[in-house]
Amino acid sequence: MSDTDVLIVGGGISGLASAWWLARRGLGVEVWECAPRAGGKIGTDNIAGYLNERAAALALNYRPEVAQLLTESGLDAYKATPLTGRRYLVHQNRLVPVPARLGEMVTSPLWSCGAKLRLLLEPFIPRGNREDETVSEFITRRLGREPLEKAMEPYVSGTLASDPDRTNAEAVLPRLTALERRYGSLAVGALLQRVRSRRRACPTESFSFAGGMSTLIDALARTPGLGLRLGRAVNALAPEGTDGWSVSGTSAQGAHVLKARHVVLSVPAGVAASLLQSLDPELARLLGGIEYSPVCVIHFGFDRSAVRHPLNGVGFLTAREPGQPLNGVLWISTLFPDRAPAGKVLLTCYLGGARAPHVVDWNGERVVSAALRGLRRLLGLSADPEMVQIDRHHQALPLYYGVYLGRTKRINARLERFPGLHLAANYIGGVSVRDRIAGGCEVADRILSVAGRLPPAPAGRPARTPAEISAMSRAAEMRLEH
Ligand SMILES: Cc1cc2nc3c(=O)[nH]c(=O)nc-3n(C[C@H](O)[C@H](O)[C@H](O)COP(=O)(O)OP(=O)(O)OC[C@H]3O[C@@H](n4cnc5c(N)ncnc54)[C@H](O)[C@@H]3O)c2cc1C
Structure with a gap:
């Protein structure tokens, strides 16, 4: 019993x-x-009115x-809905908005003309059939090198703390790989599904x-x-x-x-x-x-006047760069204004992951100064943070x-x-x-x-x-x- x-x-x-x-x-x-x-x-x-997510x-x-x-x-x-969906990518040492629509992609400085033309070839690329294909191989094969370096690699490193050169495409991109299997093309499949999705029961939301x-x-x-x-x-x-x-x-x-x-x-x-x-x-x-990857999360609370950037978005992801331990930053108080006291901003930084696993073992001073170096360069800081909290996850996320x-x-x-x-x-x-x-x-x-x-x-x-x-x-x- x-x-x-x-x-x-x-x-x-x-x-x-x-x-x-x-x-x-x-x-x-x-x-x-x-x-x-x-x-x-x-x-x-x-922590003193800042709501820090571990x-x-x-x-x-x-x-x-x-x-x-x-x-x-x-x-x-x-339920609290984020106030904006705009995302940035670090490109040539500055923050560039990630194009959200096809039209924006054509004018975006992120993509070279060659990369834009290469995208047009996507529907004509034959289907792959390897179950061990990595994210890097899948994206390069279908879309070219630039979409890997300027979109997928930052996404896989920043949100999955993983390495696209080793991550299994089918396991972490199930919908993209299914589009290829079903329609033979990501672009054609996405288009057809967009038409059908008008009837869908559950709209996408953050x-x-x-x-x-x-x-x-x-x-x-x-x-x-x-x-x-x-x-x-x-x-x-x-x-x-x-x-x-x-x-x-x-x-x-x-x-x-x-x-x-x-x-x-x-x-x-x-x-x-x-x-x-x-x-x-x-x-x-x-x-x-x-295997698991380690991640170090650092929360910074600043007076609003100490950050020059308008912080008009979700935050930013970074492309792979040797010696750069910062994978991404969320501008939490832009998304949800009640997460910081009035007149303050909350920035949450993610460091380490499969790109730089050793970072999780750095002492507090070293990891904070590495994060601040990145923020100073990209956001323009004129004062020190008034709140700092570090969360270390030695086994943050499983690596597929x-x-x-x-x-x-x-x-x-x-x-x-x-x-x-x-x-x-x-x-x-x-x-x-x-x-x-x-x-x-x-x-x-x-x-x-x-x-x-x-x-x-x-x-x-x-x-x-x-x-x-x-x-x-x-x-x-x-x-x-x-
Ligand atoms: C830094 C970071 C940022 C993230 N950001 C996002 C995000 O923005 N959006 C999103 O959707 N996901 C995000 N994720 C992913 C998501 O948070 C995790 O995948 C998820 O929370 C894991 O949940 P889990 O229950 O599987 O594992 P865990 O949260 O690890 O839970 C396992 C539990 O088991 C307990 N346990 C262990 N051993 C024993 C035992 N012997 N007996 C009893 N209990 C035991 C542990 O104490 C723990 O509570 C993020 C993850 C990390 C690390």
Whole structure:
């Protein structure tokens, strides 16, 4: 006899989102989180009125599951939409707006005439067929070298902390690679989908929440029926015949054991590998082989008068440049004015990643002065910051290197030997908050299909069935926006 239907190990966004979908459908769910707070990487710190995001600062959504969770959890009422979408790229030592439309691209100083002409050839480039193709190879093959250096490389380094020369194209650009597979051309596919997207159910939007991303975490942690145990570290799990799993953990109160019909591991790949080592060394090897990149996040609060640049955008990304540790900067207080005290600005810098992994080990003084050097050059600073906070993530993001989908397929195949054991974390299916919420829905569907229960209808309107949700999701998946 089990103590609970599902035990989720790890209370980051992956674990909490899975818990929300399961609890909403009436299953008993516990989440064991080893830290004293929920949220994992995600967390908002209020430092003298500046709201600093330790990891995710905003979400970009086009998936109906995410919209559904926000509506049904009441989070819609707290949604905060960024005030601008304009982005900049560092080009020849200054900030140049990234063209958002085709017309802007023609006049943009970012692209040479040769690069613009090369784009016209894209529809005539034959399809590729290599599952190990990297982002650099895919983009260069289809669009040329400049789009890689001036768009995709900064995007992959700045938002995924990854190296496009090693990152698997199919794993991190699933919609672009699907366009090629389906239509033979990114341009033709994007055009056709733009026409069809007028009918789409879930428009693309970026958002955070009043009070920052912690509002999302707090709302999920308060899900009715969810048993969230903080400060409880799982150290072993073992199958209990055909009945489920026995999970052991420790906390300041002592040792704990719980029997659950299903266990969801929502912990980093290395932690999952050590929990599974004695059960299946090959599965542990596949998980343990996933590399992570380190990222250092520095938040600076300035008096508005100390920054010459108008800060009229989301922020900027940087192209690869030897010795340059800054990957990107978000102008948070432009996006969400309530994130800094009146008359102040909040700039959040991301350093390190796969481009410069050693930066995470620099001492505070060195990492701050490297970031300030970049800001002085590009934004024109006339005074020192009045608030500085550093967040170091030694294992910030998993790197989807090599034939990544082959690795995840092998992981899933081995998991089939262990009924009731599931993985829901950012090394499978995408690192973004959007993909983590959608991944939680998928794992809940899998558990429900085994448990043979249908989702109960929430008050006021019928619930979507798992099949309906995944059909909507597949439709959304085929759109081009990033
Ligand atoms: C610097 C940075 C910026 C980012 N920016 C964005 C962004 O703007 N937009 C976006 O969409 N995404 C962004 N991301 C990505 C996103 O924030 C992460 O991918 C996501 O938060 C990871 O969630 P997770 O639950 O999978 O993992 P984690 O957040 O790592 O959660 C895992 C949890 O497991 C717990 N745990 C570990 N071991 C045990 C154990 N033995 N027992 C119990 N619990 C355990 C940990 O304490 C942790 O709470 C960013 C990430 C970083 C690092």
